[in-house]
Amino acid sequence: MTRPLQNRRILLVIGGGIAAYKALDLIRRLRERGAQVRPLLTKGAQEFVTPLAAAALAGERAHTDLFDRAEEADIGHIKLARDADAIVVAPATASLMARMATGDSSDLAATVLLATTLPILIAPAMNVRMWQHPATQRNLATLRGDGVRVVGPNEGAMAEAEFGPGRLAEPAEIADAVETMLAEARPASGFGFLAGRGATAEAASGPLAGRRVLVTSGPTHEPIDPVRYLANRSSGRQGHAIAAAAAAAGATVILVSGPVAIPHPPGVQVVPVETARAMLAAVEAALPADLAIFAAAVGDWRPAETRASKIKKDGSAPAPLALVENPDILATIAGRSAGRPRLVVGFAAETDRVLENARAKIARKGCDLIVANDVSPAGGVMGGTANTVHLVGRDGTVETWPTLDKDEVGRRLIQRFARLLDP
Ligand code: C5P
Numbered sequence: 220m221t222r223p224l225q226n227r228r229i230l231l232v233i234g235g236g237i238a239a240y241k242a243l244d245l246i247r248r249l250r251e252r253g254a255q256v257r258p259l260l261t262k263g264a265q266e267f268v269t270p271l272a273a274a275a276l277a278g279e280r281a282h283t284d285l286f287d288r289a290e291e292a293d294i295g296h297i298k299l300a301r302d303a304d305a306i307v308v309a310p311a312t313a314s315l316m317a318r319m320a321t322g323d324s325s326d327l328a329a330t331v332l333l334a335t336t337l338p339i340l341i342a343p344a345m346n347v348r349m350w351q352h353p354a355t356q357r358n359l360a361t362l363r364g365d366g367v368r369v370v371g372p373n374e375g376a377m378a379e380a381e382f383g384p385g386r387l388a389e390p391a392e393i394a395d396a397v398e399t400m401l402a403e404a405r406p407a408s409g410f411g412f413l414a415g416r417g418a419t420a421e422a423a424s425g426p427l428a429g430r431r432v433l434v435t436s437g438p439t440h441e442p443i444d445p446v447r448y449l450a451n452r453s454s455g456r457q458g459h460a461i462a463a464a465a466a467a468a469g470a471t472v473i474l475v476s477g478p479v480a481i482p483h484p485p486g487v488q489v490v491p492v493e494t495a496r497a498m499l500a501a502v503e504a505a506l507p508a509d510l511a512i513f514a515a516a517v518g519d520w521r522p523a524e525t526r527a528s529k530i531k532k533d534g535s536a537p538a539p540l541a542l543v544e545n546p547d548i549l550a551t552i553a554g555r556s557a558g559r560p561r562l563v564v565g566f567a568a569e570t571d572r573v574l575e576n577a578r579a580k581i582a583r584k585g586c587d588l589i590v591a592n593d594v595s596p597a598g599g600v601m602g603g604t605a606n607t608v609h610l611v612g613r614d615g616t617v618e619t620w621p622t623l624d625k626d627e628v629g630r631r632l633i634q635r636f637a638r639l640l641d642p
Pocket of ligand 1 (some may be wrong): 407422435513514515516517519545546547548550551564565566567568580
């Protein structure tokens with residue numbers, strides 16, 4: 220059986236951070252899938268893992284320093300920058316991202332990243348506040364604009380007892396993203412690799428070839444304390460089916476998903492998030508897009524305060540749970556004056572007066588189309604596999620579809636959106 224990354228050559232740049240130890244596991248995962256991995260450790264990385272450990276796991280020499288004479292004679296930095304099918308940076312620290320975004324070449328890792336035209340995937344990992352800082356977000360936008368792929372960071376407990384986005388994506392997720400990137404990139408031959416960065420149009424065919432599609436899916440979890448959260452019953456099935464259909468139609472798809480128990484759709488880059496605020500940040504980081512479909516069941520409210528330790532039952536009456544409103548992701552993106560996706564689609568999960576509410580919602584949210592469905596418990600839509608949808612246009616027109624499997628709804632919606640983008 221051929222493995223998904225059989226004979227693919229990955230240069231793995233390991234940045235300096237507590238998450239560097241996970242890069243060792245990533246080497247294992249990539250090799251399990253058939254890849255050849257050549258590690259390159261920054262100076263910072265060597266504070267956390269040794270070149271020897273990386274080399275032992277990779278079965279290849281680990282590279283470390285720009286001015287290592289033996290290295291330059293043996294395999295120079297330009298050769299390192301070319302002699303692979305893709306470069307993966309994990310963990311990508313704030314500093315490495317900044318160096319990449321500004322074209323700095325002050326060490327071997329940065330030099331290789333500047334000298335390369337190979338497809339690049341970064342897996343950022345850093346403190347929450349460093350991740351959320353406008354400087355990092357600016358660098359991220361620059362890197363995306365340069366065609367760099369991004370996986371993670373995930374949300375969760377961090378080394379400094381903080382909570383939020385900043386954790387390195389899991390090694391299996393990074394390996395999945397490598398597979399997706401290589402599947403979309405043109406086979407590496409000579410200098411053909413620029414195509415691997417952004418031009419997926421050649422590799423893909425279908426009504427959305429060359430288009431970038433953003434989908435949100437699943438519920439959000441809004442933490443009350445480290446063990447409790449507010450959530451809803453969304454399974455993510457409809458959003459995931461739409462993302463899968465968009466990828467099958469040739470699009471580059473970024474799926475920003477709340478916590479779900481279903482598998483990642485094939486050929487899709489998944490950004491896992493937990494909270495509405497993290498979902499908004501991930502959506503903004505994923506733009507630009509030609510088409511954005513907001514199928515997530517975003518929690519309208521979150522606890523006003525997230526306690527750092529578990530709230531104890533102390534015999535007295537429970538403390539009331541104060542809530543504050545979450546940002547409206549759909550309305551925020553649909554209302555953008557610059558960088559608004561050409562087609563913005565919202566969902567309306569209603570239990571009463573479905574069409575009336577959908578018509579009001581389209582105006583309130585500023586989107587182009589609403590996919591409305593009845594989620595009354597009797598219909599079994601929430602969490603179920605079938606769906607009955609109504610397409611509501613800005614002018615109030617309604618098209619009601621028969622009850623269909625969610626996968627089929629996804630395919631038909633994508634066909635419709637492709638026609639709207641390309642009449
Ligand atoms: O306001 P309501 O939840 O009914 O609107 C549903 C639509 O708005 C869906 O497309 C959903 O993904 C989106 N939404 C959002 N952010 C929120 C609430 C809803 O993007 N905070």
